[in-house]
Amino acid sequence: MTSIVSLADLNAPAVDSVLQGGVISIGNFDGVHRGHALLLREVRRQADKRGCPAVAVTLFPHPAVLLRPESAPPRLTWLERRAERMHALGIDQLIICETTSELLSLTAESFFELLAIQHMGASGIVEGPNFYFGRDRAGDINTLGELCQRSGIELSVVTGFRKGHELVSSTRIRDALNRGNVHLACDMLGDAHRIRGRVVAGDGRGRTLGFPTANLDQIDVVVPAPGVYAGWAMIDGGLIRQAAAIHVGQSPTFDSGENGKVEVHLLDHNGDLYGHELYVDFVARVRDVARFESGEQLTQQLHQDVDRVRKLLRKSHS
Numbered sequence: 001m002t003s004i005v006s007l008a009d010l011n012a013p014a015v016d017s018v019l020q021g022g023v024i025s026i027g028n029f030d031g032v033h034r035g036h037a038l039l040l041r042e043v044r045r046q047a048d049k050r051g052c053p054a055v056a057v058t059l060f061p062h063p064a065v066l067l068r069p070e071s072a073p074p075r076l077t078w079l080e081r082r083a084e085r086m087h088a089l090g091i092d093q094l095i096i097c098e099t100t101s102e103l104l105s106l107t108a109e110s111f112f113e114l115l116a117i118q119h120m121g122a123s124g125i126v127e128g129p130n131f132y133f134g135r136d137r138a139g140d141i142n143t144l145g146e147l148c149q150r151s152g153i154e155l156s157v158v159t160g161f162r163k164g165h166e167l168v169s170s171t172r173i174r175d176a177l178n179r180g181n182v183h184l185a186c187d188m189l190g191d192a193h194r195i196r197g198r199v200v201a202g203d204g205r206g207r208t209l210g211f212p213t214a215n216l217d218q219i220d221v222v223v224p225a226p227g228v229y230a231g232w233a234m235i236d237g238g239l240i241r242q243a244a245a246i247h248v249g250q251s252p253t254f255d256s257g258e259n260g261k262v263e264v265h266l267l268d269h270n271g272d273l274y275g276h277e278l279y280v281d282f283v284a285r286v287r288d289v290a291r292f293e294s295g296e297q298l299t300q301q302l303h304q305d306v307d308r309v310r311k312l313l314r315k316s317h318s
């Protein structure tokens with residue numbers, strides 16, 4: 001279940017009284033990565049211990065969209081996917097607070113008072129060590145500890161999930177994708193990196209090459225760096241995954257396309273996809289984009305790419 005609340009709603013107890021007294025965690029949870037999973041499983045564990053609901057609270061849109069619109073990076077996951085992944089980890093309810101400048105200008109103390117006490121009547125809070133909240137991110141985990149102690153709420157601080165020497169974070173995953181390292185990104189996510197887009201007409205060249213490609217438009221999450229990738233495609237959110245060879249970026253052979261362009265060749269499909277929505281999971285990188293002497297040479301390479309994609313996808317199963 002998800003519910004959307006505005007700042008005005010926070011002044012009163014949650015309408016759904018079942019939510020009162022729950023264990024909550026507040027965050028962006030972008031990607032719902034393995035660090036988030038540790039945190040959310042702890043919320044579930046504590047909620048079970050107390051016999052109360054497990055609740056996650058997120059601000060939407062991301063505060064950066066209001067504070068620094070020109071430099072806010074794209075998200076790793078869209079909101080519904082985030083909610084789905086959280087529910088799979090045992091969260092009963094996701095509360096989405098509408099981000100407004102008024103909400104962002106609340107001090108750490110007022111934000112805590114409104115959300116944790118008045119609205120949620122929380123019995124426990126679970127956060128990671130690098131939690132910041134309130135205006136200018138002035139409240140940290142110590143501030144939260146003091147506020148919880150004053151109000152009789154139990155605070156649990158979960159140590160983050162490490163990969164190598166560093167903590168897994170949404171920023172690290174975004175960086176890995178920006179370098180084309182989807183293998184590392186998936187490892188930190190605990191799942192494939194998924195994008196979605198609407199299929200639009202391209203240059204009509206794919207069929208001539210023997211490899212029709214669905215060109216994606218309106219992509220609203222991070223697209224990995226230019227390159228050729230192995231992955232899976234799902235049509236209109238359907239359950240059937242189809243193996244896919246994915247091309248991101250320009251087509252130097254034809255001096256066309258731009259850097260963020262995504263084209264997907266479904267390996268075992270023929271049929272019209274125009275207008276449909278595709279979900280595309282990135283699993284492994286195959287090679288860099290290259291300029292070929294001719295269309296025939298590119299076609300030869302595409303045959304090899306498809307073989308490699310099949311092998312990589314088989315490997316990712318085992």
Ligand SMILES: Cc1cc2nc3c(=O)[nH]c(=O)nc-3n(C[C@H](O)[C@H](O)[C@H](O)COP(=O)(O)O)c2cc1C
Pocket residue numbers: 201202203204205206207209211212213214215228245246247250251252253254263264265288289290291292298302305
């Ligand atoms: C798996 C795959 C790999 C590709 N690799 C390259 C490449 O290295 N260089 C290139 O110029 N085009 C590459 N292409 C892109 C083709 O040039 C492109 O699909 C073709 O121009 C069809 O474009 P259209 O769908 O707009 O008609 C690749 C396409 C696919 C599906």
Ligand SMILES: Nc1ncnc2c1ncn2[C@@H]1O[C@H](COP(=O)(O)OP(=O)(O)O)[C@@H](O)[C@H]1O
Pocket residue numbers: 199200201202203204205206207208211212213214215264265266267268269270271272273274
């Ligand atoms: N196996 C397939 N993978 C991707 N698209 C396919 C496939 N089979 C048929 N299609 C259809 O063909 C279209 C792509 O053909 P293509 O010649 O590359 O034209 P365009 O340049 O308009 O995308 C796709 O949008 C889709 O409707």
